[in-house]
Amino acid sequence: MSLxxxxxxxxAEGPASGYDLAGRFTELLSSVWPAQHPKIYAELNKLAAEGLVEVESEGPRRRKAYRITDAGIAEVKRWLTDVEVDHTMRLQPLLRSLFFWLMDTDELQRHLEAEARYYRELEQNYRDYAARKDRGEFGYSEQTQSMRVTIEAGIRLYSALADWAEWAQTVPPAKPAKPS
Amino acid sequence: MSLxxxxxxxxAEGPASGYDLAGRFTELLSSVWPAQHPKIYAELNKLAAEGLVEVESEGPRRRKAYRITDAGIAEVKRWLTDVEVDHTMRLQPLLRSLFFWLMDTDELQRHLEAEARYYRELEQNYRDYAARKDRGEFGYSEQTQSMRVTIEAGIRLYSALADWAEWAQTVPPAKPAKPS
DNA sequence: CTGGGACATGTCCCTAGGGACATATGAGAG
DNA sequence: CTCTCATATGTCCCTAGGGACATGTCCCAG
Known part of the structure; x- marks a missing residue:
């Protein structure tokens, strides 16, 4: 129920349409909280039915912009402070790593290189984002300050994974039986 | 389809029952790939129907131990090498961090402290696991070597998140308007 | 020998999410 | 003026997963 x-x-930052929200999700949340547009539109309708958001304006091309209501604001705040954090992590790459011993050495090496590249690139994306923020491109509102914190998590997370994938390449593939 | x-x-490491597998999942995979027993039993039955595993033995208390078949081994290997890695990450704590500006300062501070403690503890669990492994408690098979790599990822990931949560506490809650 | 608890396997239902498909409309190119 | 593309919103179906509930069985304590 996090979407x-x-x-x-x-x-809460200001009115937006489902299309806008889908854009923001793919733009800055795609790697930590993916969401497809069908889910977003459906959820917006539910939220509107429950009075947590309301249609602010109808624009061209059937565009509907939503504005959060006081009840909506209260609900996010309740979620942020009263609802326990869900720490579930579901990382396929880590699940796979348990089975590396089933891959042959050079296949594994190629796999780890690709993983490292992938994570390093995402790390760089987040670093660029952070640099733009620190240059003031997004202003200095409290919202962008929070965004900066999220970006920092992205940097650190992907950096850690990239380091890990590089480190894993240096681990000897297997060891001989214990020398007793 | 990763379960x-x-x-x-x-x-692939050896025969086991659904109960054993559920145990291993909660023991070493709970934080990176949670799985409930109902799903596990259901999936085992499907795998058996498809001939990827077979019942090795029936024990006391209705216990059924499964053994992987050659087709099963081939299927894991195919997955590991041919199927593209799913890098989806769905981290509620990071989603929440985008909305920190909606929390008041001391509420946020308490939240971040709790998060840091939580991650630090998990990091320590993984560190202990790694130490036991490095002491040779689990032997030196190629399987445990892979396990060591997975554990290392856990250490680095949770360490990064703990660092992040501590760092976030030092970020000034908001900034005044740009001094132009 | 009896009762409780750990072992062991399952059913059922509901929600969240992925992905394919459908459709309306405004803007701009030619 | 027409065609195409980007904008914008949705429907539909299927699978994965969470969680409550149900059941059988062996072991051991008292």
Whole structure:
């Protein structure tokens, strides 16, 4: 049930349409909280039915911009402070790593190189984002300050994974039986 | 569809029952790939129907131990080498961090302290696991070598998150308007 | 010998999410 | 003026996963 609160949180920054929200999700949340547009539109309708958001304006091309209501604001805040954090992590790459012993050495090496490249690139994306933020491109609102904190997590997370994938390449593939 | 391959991978180490597998999942995979027993039993039955695993023996208390078949081994290997890695990450704590500006300062501070403690503890669990492994408690098979690599990822990931949560406490909550 | 608890396997239902498909409309190119 | 593309919103179906509930069985303590 986090998409719901993700939408409310984004709307707390100001009115937006489902299309806008889908854009923001792919732009800055795609790697930590992916969301497809069908889910977003559906959830917005539910939120509207429950009075947590309301249609602010109808624009061209059937565009509907939503504004968060007071009840909506209250609900995000309740979520942020009263609802326990869900720490579930579901990282396929780590699941795979348990089975590296089933791969042959050079296959594994190529795999780890690709992983390292992938993570390093994402790390760089987040670093660029952070640099733009620190240059003031997004202003200095409290919202962008929080965004900066999220970006920092992205940097550190992907940096750690890239380091890990590089480190793993140096681990000897297997060891002989214990020398007793 | 990773639970499927997770089970196959674990069974590649040797025969085990659904109960055993559920245990291994909660023991070493709970934080990176949670799985409940109902799903595990269901998946094992499907795998058996498809001939990727077979019942090795029936023990006391209705216990059924499964053994992976050659087709099963082939399927895990195919997955490991041919199927593209799913890098999806769905981290609620990072989603929440985008909305920190909606929390008041001391609420946020308490939240970040709790997060840091949580991650630090998990990091320590993984460190202890790594130490036991390095002491040779689990032997020196190629399987445990892979396990060591997975554990290392856990250490680095949770360490990064703990550092991040501590760092975030030092970030000034908001900034005044740009001094132009 | 009896009762509780750990072992062991399952069913059922509901929600979240992925992905394919459908459709309306405004803007701009030619 | 028409065609195409980007904008914008949705429907539909299927699978994965969470969580409650149900059941059988062996072991051991008292």
């Amino acid at each position: 719901r609160h993700g939408l409310l949180g984004l709307l | 499927r391959h997770g089970l196959l991978g674990l069974l």
